[in-house]
Amino acid sequence: MHASDNLAEADRLTTVCNSCRYCEGLCAVFPAMEMRRAFDDGDLNYLANLCHGCGACYVDCQFSPPHEFDVNVPKVLAQVRGDSYRAYAWPGFLQPLFDRNGMAISIVAALSVAIFILGFVLWHDPDVLFTDGGNFYRLMPHNVMAGIFLAVTAFTVVALTMGFRNFWRDIGANGLKGEDTPSLWQAIKDASSLRYLDGGGVGCYNEDERPTDRRRIYHHLTFYGFMLCFAATTAGSVYHYLLAMPAPYDWYQLPKLLGTLGGIGLIAGPIGLLVAKFKREPDMLDTARLGMDTGFILMLLLTGLSGMALMLLRVTPAMGILLALHLGVVFALFLSMPYSKFVHGLYRFGALTRYAIERRAGH
Numbered sequence: 343m344h345a346s347d348n349l350a351e352a353d354r355l356t357t358v359c360n361s362c363r364y365c366e367g368l369c370a371v372f373p374a375m376e377m378r379r380a381f382d383d384g385d386l387n388y389l390a391n392l393c394h395g396c397g398a399c400y401v402d403c404q405f406s407p408p409h410e411f412d413v414n415v416p417k418v419l420a421q422v423r424g425d426s427y428r429a430y431a432w433p434g435f436l437q438p439l440f441d442r443n444g445m446a447i448s449i450v451a452a453l454s455v456a457i458f459i460l461g462f463v464l465w466h467d468p469d470v471l472f473t474d475g476g477n478f479y480r481l482m483p484h485n486v487m488a489g490i491f492l493a494v495t496a497f498t499v500v501a502l503t504m505g506f507r508n509f510w511r512d513i514g515a516n517g518l519k520g521e522d523t524p525s526l527w528q529a530i531k532d533a534s535s536l537r538y539l540d541g542g543g544v545g546c547y548n549e550d551e552r553p554t555d556r557r558r559i560y561h562h563l564t565f566y567g568f569m570l571c572f573a574a575t576t577a578g579s580v581y582h583y584l585l586a587m588p589a590p591y592d593w594y595q596l597p598k599l600l601g602t603l604g605g606i607g608l609i610a611g612p613i614g615l616l617v618a619k620f621k622r623e624p625d626m627l628d629t630a631r632l633g634m635d636t637g638f639i640l641m642l643l644l645t646g647l648s649g650m651a652l653m654l655l656r657v658t659p660a661m662g663i664l665l666a667l668h669l670g671v672v673f674a675l676f677l678s679m680p681y682s683k684f685v686h687g688l689y690r691f692g693a694l695t696r697y698a699i700e701r702r703a704g705h
């Protein structure tokens with residue numbers, strides 16, 4: 343017995359696929375399937391999070407719909423994956439957040455925070471809001487800004503860690519040992535290159551049967567754009583606290599350089615992902631969770647757009663409004679991370695690590 347209809351359907355597909363084995367060269371999911379004869383819920387959640395949704399096994403399968411076997415691996419694994427995000431979320435009483443429309447939650451959260459900051463500034467010193475272009479810290483002192491974001495980051499890190507712990511236990515993985523270091527390194531390489539989003543070497547399938555690398559490129563732009571923005575913020579803190587060099591920075595200084603490159607990635611990548619998402623063959627999608635998927639991508643896009651607008655217009659009277667909006671969006675992005683599509687990165691990395699360990703152990 344499985345905990346849900348989606349898990350039961352995934353179990354049925356593993357029986358068909360393990361008999362067929364036509365797709366074993368496409369990605370890590372099918373070799374991991376072949377290492378098992380029976381599948382409990384944890385095994386199926388592991389396979390679901392190992393799947394990158396490239397669509398190759400749907401296009402290649404002779405049993406995909408309208409065949410009576412109705413084998414649709416990308417869609418069923420996407421449904422199981424979505425269910426697993428909810429099941430692992432911590433604390434448990436916040437799990438229903440996954441049932442709501444992610445886009446609505448994110449936008450409402452961002453606007454709430456932006457309105458809060460605007461209200462605070464208007465109450466504190468209304469003139470500063472529109473006349474003091476260029477000086478962030480008259481609107482909100484650096485320590486207050488850093489304190490608010492440290493608090494939300496601490497909560498997010500704890501929630502994500504607990505969620506990952508739930509996932510890791512459920513898939514039956516053990517603690518890492520010294521001998522697992524090469525497997526961990528392999529998983530880092532596979533995750534950072536999105537190795538299994540290549541449809542077995544030809545590319546990812548999206549709206550038709552012509553594979554391309556577009557989704558992989560957009561994902562790279564988004565991920566590395568996010569990391570560069572994070573690095574820019576860290577560099578800014580180092581400049582401020584350790585080097586006693588407060589903002590603003592010139593274009594060639596590290597915080598500005600990293601932030602500009604990251605911002606470009608965080609605009610181009612999410613736009614590409616959103617376009618690809620809406621053009622994707624609906625049969626391969628978990629349409630019930632489209633709101634969660636697009637909500638998170640939209641939050642990343644808003645982060646990039648508001649950050650770049652702030653950088654370009656910071657010496658104008660629009661700076662105050664833009665700063666409030668940008669802080670609001672980033673605050674909401676961080677707060678919603680444990681209850682959004684963001685978790686797919688963590689669980690997929692965990693699944694890749696387990697797969698690398700299994701391969702090395704020669705299962």
Ligand code: SF4
Nearest residue numbers: 359362363364365403
């Ligand atoms: S997806 Fe279809 S072709 Fe691929 S292994 Fe399963 S049954 Fe065979």
Ligand code: SF4
Nearest residue numbers: 369393394396397399
């Ligand atoms: S959609 Fe791609 S990654 Fe997922 S199981 Fe099929 S071939 Fe593997």
